[in-house]
Amino acid sequence: MARFLESVNFADPYFPVLILLAIALAMAVGFVLLSQALGPKRYDRIKFGVYECGVDPLTPAAVRVSVKYYLVAILFILFDLETTFLYPWAVLFRSLGLFGFIEMAVFVGILLVGLVYAWKKGALEWQ
Amino acid sequence: MESLALSLVKSFPALSAAPMWAVSLALMVTAGVVVLVFALTFEGVGSLVLRKVAGDIQARIGPNRVGPNGILQFLADGVKLVLKEDLIPEKADRFLFKLAPYLVFVGSFAAFVVVPFGVGLSPADLNIGVYYVMAVTSLVVIGVMLAGWASNNKWALLGGMRAAAQIVSYEIPVGMALIPAVLVAGSLSLQDIVRSQGGLLGLFGWNLFHNPFTFFSFILYFTAAQAETNQTPFDLPEAESELVSGYNVEYSGIRFGLFFLAEFGDMFIVAALATACFLGGWNVPFFNAALLPPLWGNLLSLGVFLAKAFLMVLVMMWVRWTLPRLRVDQLMRMSWKYLVPLTFVNLLGVSLWLLLFRGKGIPQMIASVFG
Numbered sequence: 001m002a003r004f005l006e007s008v009n010f011a012d013p014y015f016p017v018l019i020l021l022a023i024a025l026a027m028a029v030g031f032v033l034l035s036q037a038l039g040p041k042r043y044d045r046i047k048f049g050v051y052e053c054g055v056d057p058l059t060p061a062a063v064r065v066s067v068k069y070y071l072v073a074i075l076f077i078l079f080d081l082e083t084t085f086l087y088p089w090a091v092l093f094r095s096l097g098l099f100g101f102i103e104m105a106v107f108v109g110i111l112l113v114g115l116v117y118a119w120k121k122g123a124l125e126w127q
Numbered sequence: 128m129e130s131l132a133l134s135l136v137k138s139f140p141a142l143s144a145a146p147m148w149a150v151s152l153a154l155m156v157t158a159g160v161v162v163l164v165f166a167l168t169f170e171g172v173g174s175l176v177l178r179k180v181a182g183d184i185q186a187r188i189g190p191n192r193v194g195p196n197g198i199l200q201f202l203a204d205g206v207k208l209v210l211k212e213d214l215i216p217e218k219a220d221r222f223l224f225k226l227a228p229y230l231v232f233v234g235s236f237a238a239f240v241v242v243p244f245g246v247g248l249s250p251a252d253l254n255i256g257v258y259y260v261m262a263v264t265s266l267v268v269i270g271v272m273l274a275g276w277a278s279n280n281k282w283a284l285l286g287g288m289r290a291a292a293q294i295v296s297y298e299i300p301v302g303m304a305l306i307p308a309v310l311v312a313g314s315l316s317l318q319d320i321v322r323s324q325g326g327l328l329g330l331f332g333w334n335l336f337h338n339p340f341t342f343f344s345f346i347l348y349f350t351a352a353q354a355e356t357n358q359t360p361f362d363l364p365e366a367e368s369e370l371v372s373g374y375n376v377e378y379s380g381i382r383f384g385l386f387f388l389a390e391f392g393d394m395f396i397v398a399a400l401a402t403a404c405f406l407g408g409w410n411v412p413f414f415n416a417a418l419l420p421p422l423w424g425n426l427l428s429l430g431v432f433l434a435k436a437f438l439m440v441l442v443m444m445w446v447r448w449t450l451p452r453l454r455v456d457q458l459m460r461m462s463w464k465y466l467v468p469l470t471f472v473n474l475l476g477v478s479l480w481l482l483l484f485r486g487k488g489i490p491q492m493i494a495s496v497f498g
Contacts (some may be wrong), residue, residue, distance in 0.1 A: 008148065016251040017240050020159040022237040027163060027230050028385055031209065035381040038362050039212040048217040050280050051376060061279045067286050076295040083302040087258050090309040093478060094486065108471055115467065124463045126456035
């Protein structure tokens with residue numbers, strides 16, 4: 001144990017992140033356990049049923065979801081990847097100079113063409 | 128943290144008997160607990176202030192029963208939530224149902240780790256700060272979708288899908304609108320971004336005044352972030368009147384409380400990022416906090432940062448209680464047809480400005496004219 005602790009690099013900037021996440025998780029679980037210990041436990045069929053404003057549900061809850069949501073997910077992946085690519089470019093922008101600007105303008109231009117295409121195809125219309 | 132531990136050992140020779148890792152670990156745990164206590168206090172007091180502001184804006188009184196003027200209301204609410212029955216619906220997917228609140232809460236809290244509270248006061252000054260915040264706040268989407276799916280309830284499922292679609296749509300403008308601050312500073316670390324806005328009386332160095340494009344990207348960021356945290360003009364996932372509060376409708380007691388805390392935590396994160404990236408962070412106007420003795424400088428900058436961040440939170444609440452809710456199609460149009468193209472063009476504008484004027488902002492040019 002002592003040898004393991006000596007080998008951990010406490011200067012690692014991500015170490016406090018780990019500690020904080022562990023504390024936050026422990027506190028969230030602690031709250032729930034506290035609530036389980038203090039709260040009442042009384043069974044009632046209605047209380048444990050599905051809440052639909054007082055009416056018993058007629059159909060299963062797994063309703064069909066509009067295909068639009070999948071379209072949004074796909075568009076999100078495209079543009080989020082692009083944002084990811086722009087972050088390192090933004091850090092190095094000063095040293096890249098004009099070359100970096102033109103490269104990025106071409107890249108963003110291609111994606112804007114993609115956005116216009118999706119727009120014309122009606123992928124951005126919700127109804 | 129390591130250097131802090133070293134200086135602590137130097138100033139208290141009694142500590143040198145303890146191994147170095149123990150001192151570092153104790154410091155980190157203390158810092159973690161302090162930040163967590165701050166977050167919880169903010170979330171409690173924030174919920175009270177939100178209701179008071181709502182009361183004032185709607186010309187009613189708001190909570191006024193518990194304690195003088197109702198200021199202890201949030202404590203009463205917290206105790207009530209803990210004392211409620213821990214209820215899991217019979218038909219729910221028990222494992223996912225339990226997992227979802229933890230994901231949302233931890234995801235929201237994880238972003239507090241990199242907030243630059245003051246000169247040298249970050250729980251962890253990661254060199255990818257802005258990117259880290261964007262990454263961990265995305266965890267909320269997974270929690271929200273899990274909650275909607277696992278509840279086995281139509282309202283919850285629809286609310287969860289709406290919330291996921293909204294959060295991912297607005298994440299792109301949020302991410303793009305923060306890039307100008309990174310461009311000006313040339314670093315992703317939030318402390319570096321704040322430091323790059325110093326000088327010029329500590330007020331005109333702010334990215335807000337750097338050039339017209341950065342001013343515009345602040346407005347874009349604020350709008351998109353308001354939507355990403357499901358604040359009212361964009362609160363469709365909750366929409367009490369249509370979805371009876373959406374993805375968390377089957378949650379009660381403290382599990383609901385965790386969602387609630389996360390929502391207020393997100394509000395603070397948005398305000399803190401806006402402050403750090405555009406409003407000069409902990410830079411004190413007309414004054415250089417770095418000239419003060421170390422402890423006083425830290426405390427003054429901490430106070431200034433919190434004042435700016437809380438002001439932003441108040442503005443968010445003000446917007447929240449002023450504007451009516453959008454429709455789903457308007458919401459999606461707003462993100463994909465207006466905010467996304469605008470942030471792209473805005474980004475091109477900022478980078479072109481930095482290229483043409485060699486990184487100088489308008490206030491710097493005016494200052495150099497007057498010598």
